[in-house]
Amino acid sequence: MLFLLRKVRRKLLQKNKVTTYLLYAIGEIVLVVIGIIIAVQINSWNDARLNQKKERVILKDLHQEFQINKTKLDAAIRHHQTLAEATGKIMSLIGEPKATLAQHNLDSLIYLSLDYTDFNASQSVIMELISSGRLNLISSDELRSLIFEWVSEMDEKKEGYETMDEISQSQTLPYLTQNATMKDIDFYGLGRTNGRSKFASKNHPLFQDLVFENHMDNQFWGITNYIAKLNRLETIIDRILKQTNTQAIK
Incomplete structure (x- = not known):
């Protein structure tokens, strides 16, 4: 088409038909512009198609x-x-007579109140998306928002764990070390291979001590506060799973 226009243009110039020549020149320019627009649209379509493929991989991961x-x-x-539940049970037994206490495994209950652990989530996909700048490949505004909310709540979870750990390490455990038979308590964890203490158990008298009750109350607060943060993470996970499953199907 452009070849034909050029040929016509030469003939028009030779015949001094300037006005007609200008019209053909404008037509040639329009054709070039249209060609550029079509090329850009094709490239944009190809880029969009490639980005959709990348997004599906991201959603799957x-x-x-x-x-x-x-x-x-x-x-x-x-x-x-x-x-x-174990910590709450301990507090319900505080102040009870020895006969009542003898019906329960107090050492095991105390051990359970201390057997907390941190939830460590896999975040390799999210961290890679954020660090590489590929998060914008996710077309869903809600999903992108959920990812940032997840990162924020993970920080809150970390703070909750550190608070729980601080209560235990700086308050509960020092008290128990001074006033309880730790070997009997540890028997229900990693210390089982060491057997029980050869000394008379000091754990029954704990249940008549207000300070012990206060420590258990703090321990209970730390654990339930941590559970609340885990529950918020669970809500976000359920929403992310719904979003990634729905988006991946499209």
């Missing part, structure tokens, strides 16, 4: 990562609920 996180988180929540 996110879905798999958060399925793993949900399994781990559900286990962490159940574990810490057991700890909260």
